[in-house]
Amino acid sequence: MNFATFDLNLLRVLDALFIEGSTVKAGARLGLSQSAVSSALSRMRHALDDPLFLRQGNRLVPTDYARGLQGPLREELSRLETLLAPPRAFDPATAEGTFKISASDFMAEMLMPQLGSLLYETAPNIRAQLVDLVPDDYIGSLERYDADLALIPDAPIPSWISREALFLSPFVVIARRSNPRVAHIDEGDVMPMDLFCDLHHVLFSPEGRLASLGDRSLARVGRQRHVAMTVQVFSGVCRVVRGSDLIALIPAQLAHEVRTAYDLRLFEPPMPVDPALIVGIWHKRSDNDPMAHWVRQQIFDLLRALDMRD
Known part of the structure; x- marks a missing residue:
């Protein structure tokens, strides 16, 4: 035959x-x-x-x-x-599986505790894994780490990627409470430009770059700052600020979340800084996967609550 x-x-x-x-x-x-x-x-x-x-x-x-x-x-x-056969109705209470999220450690603080509680209560047999983003290649995180979802600053994406806008992340300046250089400024006020540029900065940069969004914002007003150190995780940035007189520019949501734990004071930056739009991206092949769709929606609901727009 x-x-x-x-x-x-x-x-x-x-x-x-x-x-x-x-x-x-x-x-x-x-x-x-x-x-x-x-x-x-x-x-x-x-x-x-x-x-x-x-x-x-x-x-x-x-x-x-x-x-x-x-x-x-x-x-x-x-x-x-x-x-x-068409997919059966998804029941989170009985579903089993693993969902891998690629993101910075911002999400370890701002997402994973809430997601852990939600899964424990509603989907106890679904495991969530948080893995790093691939430096210089956020899109590659989906393939290199076989991630089900990547949470990244908005960027151009190829046609095989699905995208969901989640929240805007403005930036604030953080300094340790005992930093003598900022003692005269009321918390929440704008840090003077000269002081902001004179103080030494620690910069969040997984790639080890010495310039970021804050430096581009300064360049637009003809100024520059002194970047004394880079750290690959936000938690490391906060520890450096807690243990020294360096300052940092970090996402406002994270700063408000950790200010007490790290004994920080928060100030507005002296120049306009465009907020970062955080988006979720995933491979289109998972668009209709019942478990992946359900977990994505839970994550999106949690993260949309972080939006600081009025």
Whole structure:
């Protein structure tokens, strides 16, 4: 038999003949005429080089060769029916699986505690994993880490990526409470430009770059700052500020969350800084995956609550 030219629709006819033992009844099961079933049986006999069925009274009886096909054929057709069936309703309470999120450690503070509580209460058998972003290649995080979702500052994306805008992240200046250089400024006020540029800065930069969004904002007003150190995680930035007289420009949501734990004071930057739009991206192949869709929506709801716009 040449499988490449074999009509796989004939297998449904063969299965119906096994069940019904009659070309008339098999046709009724499939919505075909008796003559169409007989023609299909003739084609199968030719292709498989076996009679397949012999008439015994009013019933068609399978040959020994056909009998050997009966069980395996039903199993394969059942497997295909399951494979091609529409997705069943997703039940988080009974679902099992792992969902991998690629993001900076900002999300370890601002997302994972809330997500952990939510999954514990509603989907106890779904595991969440937070992994790093690939430096200089946020899109590559989806493939290199096999991530189900990446949470990144907005950027151009290729056509195979789906995207969801989540929240705007403005920036504030942080300094330790005992920093003598900022003692005269009321918390929440604008830090004077000269002081901001004179103080030493610690910069969040997984790639080790010595300039970022804050430096571009300063350049627009003809100023520059002194970057004394870079750290690859936000938690490290906050620790440096807590333990020294360096200052930093970090997302406002994170600053408000950790200000007490790190004994920080918060100030407005002296120049306009465009807020970062944080977006979620994922591979389009997962658009309709029930578990992935459900977990994404829970994450999106949690993160949209961080938006600081009025």
